[in-house]
Amino acid sequence: xxxxxxxxxxxxxxxxxxxxxxxxxxxxxxxxxxxxxxxxxxxxxxxxxxxxxxxxxxxxxxxxxxxxxxxxxxxxxxxxxxxxxxxxxxxxxxxxxxxxxxxxxxxxxxxxxxxxxxxxxxxxxxxxxxxxxxxxxxxxxxxxxxxxxxxxxxxxxxxxxxxxxxxxxxxxxxxxxxxxxxxxxxxxxxxxxxxxxxxxxx
Amino acid sequence: xxxxxxxxxxxxxxxxxxxxxxxxxxxxxxxxxxxxxxxxxxxxxxxxxxxxxxxxxxxxxxxxxxxxxxxxxxxxxxxxxxxxxxxxxxxxxxxxxxxxxxxxxxxxxxxxxxxxxxxxxxxxxxxxxxxxxxxxxxxxxxxxxxxxxxxxxxxxxxxxxxxxxxxxxxxxxxxxxxxxxxxxxxxxxxxxxxxxxxxxxxxxxxxxxxxxxxxxxxxxxxxxxxxxxxxxxxxxxxxxxxxxxxxxxxxxxxxx
Numbered sequence: 001x002x003x004x005x006x007x008x009x010x011x012x013x014x015x016x017x018x019x020x021x022x023x024x025x026x027x028x029x030x031x032x033x034x035x036x037x038x039x040x041x042x043x044x045x046x047x048x049x050x051x052x053x054x055x056x057x058x059x060x061x062x063x064x065x066x067x068x069x070x071x072x073x074x075x076x077x078x079x080x081x082x083x084x085x086x087x088x089x090x091x092x093x094x095x096x097x098x099x100x101x102x103x104x105x106x107x108x109x110x111x112x113x114x115x116x117x118x119x120x121x122x123x124x125x126x127x128x129x130x131x132x133x134x135x136x137x138x139x140x141x142x143x144x145x146x147x148x149x150x151x152x153x154x155x156x157x158x159x160x161x162x163x164x165x166x167x168x169x170x171x172x173x174x175x176x177x178x179x180x181x182x183x184x185x186x187x188x189x190x191x192x193x194x195x196x197x198x199x200x201x202x
Numbered sequence: 203x204x205x206x207x208x209x210x211x212x213x214x215x216x217x218x219x220x221x222x223x224x225x226x227x228x229x230x231x232x233x234x235x236x237x238x239x240x241x242x243x244x245x246x247x248x249x250x251x252x253x254x255x256x257x258x259x260x261x262x263x264x265x266x267x268x269x270x271x272x273x274x275x276x277x278x279x280x281x282x283x284x285x286x287x288x289x290x291x292x293x294x295x296x297x298x299x300x301x302x303x304x305x306x307x308x309x310x311x312x313x314x315x316x317x318x319x320x321x322x323x324x325x326x327x328x329x330x331x332x333x334x335x336x337x338x339x340x341x342x343x344x345x346x347x348x349x350x351x352x353x354x355x356x357x358x359x360x361x362x363x364x365x366x367x368x369x370x371x372x373x374x375x376x377x378x379x380x381x382x383x384x385x386x387x388x389x390x391x392x393x394x395x396x397x398x399x400x401x402x403x404x405x406x407x408x409x410x411x412x413x414x415x416x417x418x419x420x421x422x423x424x425x426x427x428x429x430x431x432x433x434x435x436x437x438x439x440x441x442x443x444x445x446x447x448x449x450x451x452x453x454x455x456x457x458x
Contacts, residue, residue, distance in 0.1 A: 048323055
């Protein structure tokens with residue numbers, strides 16, 4: 001059973017339906033026991049970084065997330081669920097993140113002709129083929145919508161990069177954790193492939 | 203490279219597609235979920251549902267449409283029409299919408315846009331602007347209530363203000379061009395897009411593929427919305443994308 005963590009942010013139904021569509025059983029939950037018993041854990045999320053951290057605290061989800069990651073079971077962060085793993089974010093002042101991956105979350109600072117949020121379909125270049133990325137064709141397009149990007153201290157964890165004015169990190173892979181800035185649950189066939197791969201990852 | 207988006211728009215009334223849709227091989231061309239599935243297969247970049255249901259009682263039908271669509275189609279979905287409260291937004295997002303578009307309520311209560319963006323994130327708040335040329339050159343006035351009510355607001359100024367309030371995107375419809383198939387209002391689109399740092403979706407007036415190209419290149423839009431050219435099968439989404447790719451507009455087009 002795949003646990004999709006519900007902390008009151010974002011469109012979780014799409015993530016749930018995407019797992020269902022590829023034949024993986026999933027549950028949307030904020031119960032620590034369900035997260036502990038799950039074979040895989042997903043941390044989705046859209047919204048503001050500070051609000052999301054506040055909600056994770058309010059629902060007492062920080063420890064269950066840390067425990068899940070330490071247990072070695074496959075863990076997928078999506079969009080804000082990637083950013084939250086980092087040390088801190090500069091969104092609306094400085095906010096501390098979960099601190100599970102050393103690094104910062106920074107705002108795009110680009111040529112004024114490039115719009116922010118970075119919104120739409122963009123290519124990913126796979127640097128390290130994490131198990132959920134196996135079989136994804138080079139230069140596949142995924143759907144992005146974000147104004148901030150991650151900068152990990154350890155560049156060896158970079159799994160994919162994407163170009164927007166300059167290259168930025170669009171996914172990381174560290175042990176049992178894969179986290180992506182793009183939305184596989186909104187990226188049609190290539191997105192479902194990633195979701196399917198993640199559910200099959202052991 | 204970030205690609206330009208092609209967004210088919212469906213007008214939905216009481217849970218059914220209105221305006222003509224002429225697909226072959228569809229059991230029910232009035233079913234928005236079936237039409238959405240076809241556009242998904244053709245590689246549309248996003249979908250937009252505009253709920254034009256007149257009565258409050260029938261609002262729940264759009265929720266069902268969104269739920270069923272989100273269960274079958276895995277691409278971004280924007281829903282507009284009748285969004286008045288934070289609860290309306292929450293309900294649509296929970297049903298599977300990724301963005302909501304706000305039009306009349308934004309004009310009536312601009313603070314609502316700020317609250318909505320703070321609560322749900324700027325990425326899911328689209329402000330829809332219906333604009334019409336005013337007497338003066340290069341000036342456009344904002345209208346509300348489906349284009350019936352003038353507001354006295356200047357469209358470019360209004361778009362900038364909405365960006366400041368936290369809108370993540372502007373859906374810009376030219377009322378002068380809408381339904382005429384003469385092309386987007388390129389001066390309006392460029393005027394808004396050049397002065398904003400958030401994405402702008404051009405809408406209103408598409409009749410040919412060249413119009414899509416002009417909207418993206420001359421109008422500097424980040425995305426183009428169209429209804430009838432896709433509904434009536436004048437062109438498929440792939441034909442539109444192939445046309446744009448051949449003219450060096452970056453689009454997402456899988457090799458067939």
